[in-house]
Amino acid sequence: MELRQIEHFVYVAEEMSFTRGAQRAHIVQSALSSSIARLERELDVQLFDRSRQQIRLTAAGERFRSHAYDVLRASRLAVESIGEFTGTLSGTVEFGSLISSGPLDVAAVLGRFHRAHPFVGLRLRLSQTGASSYLSALLEGSLDLALVSVPGSSPGAWCTTPSCDSSW
Known part of the structure; x- marks a missing residue:
């Protein structure tokens, strides 16, 4: 296999x-x-x-x-674990985002992140079905990060990995 x-x-x-x-x-x-x-x-x-x-x-x-x-x-963790030997941040981030034209320019943010961390792969999963599919994917571990809109709350990002950095 x-x-x-x-x-x-x-x-x-x-x-x-x-x-x-x-x-x-x-x-x-x-x-x-x-x-x-x-x-x-x-x-x-x-x-x-x-x-x-x-x-x-x-x-x-x-x-x-x-x-x-x-x-x-x-x-993925095995590959990421040797990053300290190469001195670079590497790996893959599974990222989910709703298809929208909201106030956040997702492409620009991802571009900045990629320029800062060129050895990190970004896999973007777009959805039209709403935040609930991303929330369950975060909980089961198939997504690392998701941009979601939750009624009655301010915008934010939820991340499942301890290395999440809110600055990007």
């Missing part, structure tokens, strides 16, 4: 779509489908129920998803 296969599984599980999962993985859908099929053969279990118009996770897929997040998080 390869980390890439686990990542592909997570993309499809989060999107509930092979097409959108492939877009997130930046690969063609046939390659993503092949990756998932190889993973299912290796595990000898079906992770997705494809019998309807819309796919859904099987019971095995639900169980695998929670562990898949742990594996990807551990992998």
